[in-house]
Amino acid sequence: MPEIHTHEADEHDSAYAGLLVNDAHWAFGTDFEDPLAGVDTTVPEGIDAHELATYCLRLGDDALILSQRLSEWCSRAPDLEEDIALANVALDLLGQARLLLARAAAADPSLVPALPEGSPVPPEDALAFFRDDREFRNACLVELPNGDFAETVGRILVFATYRLSLFQRLTSHPDAVLRAVAAKGVKELTYHRDFAGRWFLTLARGSDESRRRLEAGLARTWAYRHELGEDDEAELVLEQVLATSGIAAPDVRPISTGGRHTEHLSRLLAEMQVVARQHPMGVW
Amino acid sequence: MVPAVLDQRRVERARAVAATVTDPELPMLTLHDLGVLREVALDEDGGVVVAITPTYSGCPAMATMRDDLLHRLQAAGFAEARVRVALEPAWTTDWITPEGRAALAEAGISPPGPAPRREGPVALSLSPTRRAVRCPRCGADDVALTSEFGSTACKAMYRCRDCLEPFDHLKEI
Ligand SMILES: [Zn+2]
Numbered sequence: 001m002p003e004i005h006t007h008e009a010d011e012h013d014s015a016y017a018g019l020l021v022n023d024a025h026w027a028f029g030t031d032f033e034d035p036l037a038g039v040d041t042t043v044p045e046g047i048d049a050h051e052l053a054t055y056c057l058r059l060g061d062d063a064l065i066l067s068q069r070l071s072e073w074c075s076r077a078p079d080l081e082e083d084i085a086l087a088n089v090a091l092d093l094l095g096q097a098r099l100l101l102a103r104a105a106a107a108d109p110s111l112v113p114a115l116p117e118g119s120p121v122p123p124e125d126a127l128a129f130f131r132d133d134r135e136f137r138n139a140c141l142v143e144l145p146n147g148d149f150a151e152t153v154g155r156i157l158v159f160a161t162y163r164l165s166l167f168q169r170l171t172s173h174p175d176a177v178l179r180a181v182a183a184k185g186v187k188e189l190t191y192h193r194d195f196a197g198r199w200f201l202t203l204a205r206g207s208d209e210s211r212r213r214l215e216a217g218l219a220r221t222w223a224y225r226h227e228l229g230e231d232d233e234a235e236l237v238l239e240q241v242l243a244t245s246g247i248a249a250p251d252v253r254p255i256s257t258g259g260r261h262t263e264h265l266s267r268l269l270a271e272m273q274v275v276a277r278q279h280p281m282g283v284w
Numbered sequence: 285m286v287p288a289v290l291d292q293r294r295v296e297r298a299r300a301v302a303a304t305v306t307d308p309e310l311p312m313l314t315l316h317d318l319g320v321l322r323e324v325a326l327d328e329d330g331g332v333v334v335a336i337t338p339t340y341s342g343c344p345a346m347a348t349m350r351d352d353l354l355h356r357l358q359a360a361g362f363a364e365a366r367v368r369v370a371l372e373p374a375w376t377t378d379w380i381t382p383e384g385r386a387a388l389a390e391a392g393i394s395p396p397g398p399a400p401r402r403e404g405p406v407a408l409s410l411s412p413t414r415r416a417v418r419c420p421r422c423g424a425d426d427v428a429l430t431s432e433f434g435s436t437a438c439k440a441m442y443r444c445r446d447c448l449e450p451f452d453h454l455k456e457i
Pocket of ligand 1: 421424
């Protein structure tokens with residue numbers, strides 16, 4: 001196509017010119033590297049590689065699915081500030097997921113779905129985009145629909161409180177990669193928990209309506225809370241937030257899905273995976 | 285000259301090259317100033333190995349830093365240079381050098397204060413984050429937080445109540 005210039009061509013002609021000069025400066029360019037490039041991924045002695053891999057996969061799936069859910073808030077949050085905050089929480093979780101899935105793949109490559117010969121899809125993407133719902137190991141709690149802002153706040157609070165407590169313990173795990181992911185995660189999850197905790201308090205002390213929504217949303221989350229495991233420290237923190245907010249722990253029976261996922265996961269995955277699955281040879 | 289001295293000079297030269305690479309999102313900071321550049325050494329085959337520690341796990345700038353380091357080292361004649369990622373200990377804003385802090389302030393970004401110390405369980409905080417922040421333009425300490433996130437996720441946005449200018453503060457982690 002012939003180019004028409006009304007003046008001497010200069011760098012201001014295209015708003016995107018700067019992005020195209022050097023591919024390496026476009027953060028999501030073609031060169032998406034192995035997130036563990038340069039990291040020693042030898043499984044330490046005395047650790048079962050398959051067990052370590054499935055454990056990392058579980059932790060990675062929790063982060064990946066909640067990240068995907070929270071991304072649905074983009075451009076829909078109550079205001080710009082909370083929109084960016086939720087996107088940032090989602091980005092942190094995606095970063096954790098990427099490292100954990102890559103760690104799982106490096107520890108036990110047999111877990112990674114087979115792709116066509118010569119596919120450029122890296123192992124962590126193969127795990128994220130080419131597994132079916134039944135192969136995901138995340139807790140049902142993270143796949144539930146967002147609900148309204150109050151429900152999302154309650155869910156982040158519960159999830160981040162348990163995960164922060166777990167990650168603090170994982171900072172002394174024998175596997176150096178998992179230990180490092182946990183150490184970084186602790187800083188991120190502290191922010192997630194306190195961000196959600198502050199909003200929890202604000203909504204609890206807001207209007208009758210905000211309080212009603214907070215309680216209703218928390219009840220839906222609470223029924224799946226047991227999936228996150230027994231953790232006295234996490235429970236203590238949650239009790240503290242509830243007491244400060246003057247909200248009683250929801251009186252709901254735990255919902256057991258018998259190890260299966262809810263129908264919500266397959267819909268979430270359909271949206272998340274459709275493009276990658278149509279282009280297994282695609283380069284992004 | 286004995287080989288050890290040559291090796292040492294090569295490492296020093298590689299360190300000098302690596303130290304000039306800048307952060308893509310904070311271009312006033314070199315990777316050395318940022319504290320991301322942890323070590324420059326030689327492997328068994330005499331190749332240069334540069335160790336870096338990532339800042340944030342979701343940070344899109346990390347791949348660029350790695351690319352830039354390799355390109356710069358290769359252009360300087362270190363064809364076999366490698367980048368090793370050291371995940372431990374985790375990066376903290378405490379590693380930003382005094383020169384780096386001065387460069388941030390010079391560019392209108394308020395540098396981070398001391399990172400929170402963590403011993404035992406992380407205490408719950410239900411009140412807004414309080415930081416001792418000064419306006420990088422006029423030095424006033426009468427400032428107001430306008431947003432926990434600024435131009436990038438690692439910065440918060442403040443407004444100076446004295447000179448009324450808005451500015452970014454690099455959050456301490
Ligand atoms: Zn000022």
